[in-house]
Amino acid sequence: MTIVLPIQSLPRLQESAAARVERELRAGIIDLTIRPGERLSESEIAERFQVSRQPVREAFIALMRQGLLDVQPQRGTVVVKLSVRRMLDARFIREAIEVAIVRRACERFDAHYRDRAASLIAAQEAAARAGDHAGFQRLDSLFHIALAEGADCMEAWTAVEMQKAHMDRVCALTLHSPGSMDPLVAQHQAILNAIEDGDAERAVAAMRHHLSEILRGVAGLDLTFAELFE
Amino acid sequence: MTIVLPIQSLPRLQESAAARVERELRAGIIDLTIRPGERLSESEIAERFQVSRQPVREAFIALMRQGLLDVQPQRGTVVVKLSVRRMLDARFIREAIEVAIVRRACERFDAHYRDRAASLIAAQEAAARAGDHAGFQRLDSLFHIALAEGADCMEAWTAVEMQKAHMDRVCALTLHSPGSMDPLVAQHQAILNAIEDGDAERAVAAMRHHLSEILRGVAGLDLTFAELFE
DNA sequence: GCTCTTGAACTTCCATACAAGTGCATACTA
DNA sequence: TAGTATGCACTTGTATGGAAGTTCAAGAGC
Numbered sequence: 113m114t115i116v117l118p119i120q121s122l123p124r125l126q127e128s129a130a131a132r133v134e135r136e137l138r139a140g141i142i143d144l145t146i147r148p149g150e151r152l153s154e155s156e157i158a159e160r161f162q163v164s165r166q167p168v169r170e171a172f173i174a175l176m177r178q179g180l181l182d183v184q185p186q187r188g189t190v191v192v193k194l195s196v197r198r199m200l201d202a203r204f205i206r207e208a209i210e211v212a213i214v215r216r217a218c219e220r221f222d223a224h225y226r227d228r229a230a231s232l233i234a235a236q237e238a239a240a241r242a243g244d245h246a247g248f249q250r251l252d253s254l255f256h257i258a259l260a261e262g263a264d265c266m267e268a269w270t271a272v273e274m275q276k277a278h279m280d281r282v283c284a285l286t287l288h289s290p291g292s293m294d295p296l297v298a299q300h301q302a303i304l305n306a307i308e309d310g311d312a313e314r315a316v317a318a319m320r321h322h323l324s325e326i327l328r329g330v331a332g333l334d335l336t337f338a339e340l341f342e
Numbered sequence: 343m344t345i346v347l348p349i350q351s352l353p354r355l356q357e358s359a360a361a362r363v364e365r366e367l368r369a370g371i372i373d374l375t376i377r378p379g380e381r382l383s384e385s386e387i388a389e390r391f392q393v394s395r396q397p398v399r400e401a402f403i404a405l406m407r408q409g410l411l412d413v414q415p416q417r418g419t420v421v422v423k424l425s426v427r428r429m430l431d432a433r434f435i436r437e438a439i440e441v442a443i444v445r446r447a448c449e450r451f452d453a454h455y456r457d458r459a460a461s462l463i464a465a466q467e468a469a470a471r472a473g474d475h476a477g478f479q480r481l482d483s484l485f486h487i488a489l490a491e492g493a494d495c496m497e498a499w500t501a502v503e504m505q506k507a508h509m510d511r512v513c514a515l516t517l518h519s520p521g522s523m524d525p526l527v528a529q530h531q532a533i534l535n536a537i538e539d540g541d542a543e544r545a546v547a548a549m550r551h552h553l554s555e556i557l558r559g560v561a562g563l564d565l566t567f568a569e570l571f572e
Numbered sequence: 573g574c575t576c577t578t579g580a581a582c583t584t585c586c587a588t589a590c591a592a593g594t595g596c597a598t599a600c601t602a
Numbered sequence: 603t604a605g606t607a608t609g610c611a612c613t614t615g616t617a618t619g620g621a622a623g624t625t626c627a628a629g630a631g632c
Contacts, residue, residue: 201497208442267431
C-alpha cells in the first residue's frame with residue numbers, strides 16, 4: 113500500500129526567477145555591493161542572471177516598493193542613495209514596533225523561546241570572539257526574530273524587516289573594530305533579562321538603548337561618504 | 343522670451359495600467375466589493391480592465407505583498423479571507439506606530455497642522471450629522487495623516503497604511519448606526535487636546551483607546567459571516 | 573464498484589516583440 | 603558662435619505566445 117502525499121499543497125520547491133533576482137539584488141543593495149546611486153537596467157540585469165526582462169522587472173518593482181530602487185518611467189532605474197533622514201525614519205518605525213514586541217514578550221514568552229534567545233546570545237559571544245562579523249550580524253537578526261516569535265508577533269517582524277534594511281545599509285559603511293560587537297551582546301542580554309523578569313519598562317528601555325547604540329558609529333558617515341548620500 | 347519648463351522632471355501625468363488595476367482592485371478588496379475567498383484570474387481581470395495580462399500580473403504581485411491576495415503558482419489567485427488574527431496583528435502594529443507618532447507630536451506640532459487637524463474634526467462632525475459614512479471614513483484617514491505629517495513622520499504613515507487595510511476590511515462588515523460616528527469624533531478631539539497640551543501620556547492613552555474603539559463593533563462578525571473568514 | 577491512468581482545460585510564469593517616452597549627440601540655421 | 607531642430611540609442615511599459623505545472627473528470631482495467 114502506498115501513501116499518496118498531497119504534493120500540490122506544498123510550496124514550490126524552487127523559487128521563481130523573479131524571486132531569485134529580487135533576493136540577490138536586495139542582498140547586494142543592502143551590503144552596498146551594488147552602490148547607492150548606481151544605474152541599473154532591466155536588460156543588463158536580465159543578461160547577468162540569464163533570465164528575460166520580465167522577472168527582472170518584477171524584482172525592480174518589488175524593490176522600488178521597499179524604497180531601495182527608484183524606477184523612473186522611460187528614463188531608467190537607480191539604486192536610491194543613502195539618506196540620514198530615511199535611516200532615522202526607519203529607526204523610528206522599527207523602535208516603535210520592537211518596543212511593542214518586547215512589551216508583549218514580558219507577558220507571554222515561554223521557556224522554549226527563552227532558551228533559544230539565550231543560545232543565540234551565546235553564539236553571538238562566540239562570533240564576537242572569532243571576529244566573524246557576518247555571522248554576528250546574522251545571529252543578531254535571529255535574536256530579534258526570536259523575540260518577535262516568542263511574543264507571537266511575527267507579522268510585526270515582517271514590518272520591521274523592511275525598515276531594518278535602511279539601517280543596515282548605512283551600517284554597512286562602518287568599520288568593525290575588534291571590540292565593537294561586545295556591547296551589542298551585552299545589550300541583548302539586558303533585554304532578555306528584563307523579559308525574563310517580566311519587567312516591561314526595563315525591557316523597553318533596554319531595547320531603545322540597543323537600537324540607539326546600533327547607530328552609534330554612523331555619525332559623520334554622510335560627510336565621509338558624501339557621494340553615497342543624497 | 344519663453345520659459346522652458348523642465349517637463350521631464352515631472353511625474354508622468356497618467357498612471358500606468360498596472361497602477362490603475364492595482365488601485366481599483368485594492369479599493370474593491372478593502373470595501374469587500376470583491377469578496378474574500380473569491381477566485382481571480384489574470385486573464386479575466388485583464389479583459390475586464392481592457393489591458394493585457396502583464397499589468398494585471400504586476401498588480402496581483404503587489405497586492406500579494408500587501409497580504410490581500412494569495413497567488414498560488416500554476417493554481418490560481420484568491421482574495422485572502424478575513425482573519426481575526428490578521429486584524430489583531432494589524433492593530434498591534436498600527437498601535438505601536440501611531441502611539442509613537444502622537445508621542446512625537448507632543449514635542450513637535452506646529453500651528454498649521456493643529457489648525458488642519460481641528461478643521462478635520464469639524465468636518466467629521468458635519469459628516470456624522472449628515473450620516474455620510476464614506477466621507478466620514480475619508481476624513482478619519484486624513485486626520486490620522488495630519489497627525490503623522492505634523493509630527494514629521496510620513497514614512498511611518500505609509501507603514502501604517504498597509505496595516506490599516508486589514509482593519510478596514512473587517513470594519514466594512516459593520517452596520518453603521520446613526521450615532522456610531524460621534525464617539526470617534528470625540529476621541530479624535532481628545533487626542534488633539536492632549537497633543538496641544540503637550541501631555542504625551544494622555545495622548546498615548548487617548549490613541550490606544552481610539553484604536554480599540556474602532557474595532558468595537560467587530561466582535562462576533564467572524565461567526566455571523568463565517569464564510570468570509572478563514 | 574473501485575482504483576488508476578490519462579488527457580484536456582485551466583492556472584501562473586517566462587520569453588519575446590513591439591510601443592512609447594527620454595536624453596543626448598550631431599548637424600543645421602541664423 | 604549661439605541657438606535650434608532632428609534622429610538615434612537608450613530606457614521602461616505593454617501585448618502576446620508558449621512553457622511548466624495543477625486540477626479534475628472521463629474512461630480503462632481489475
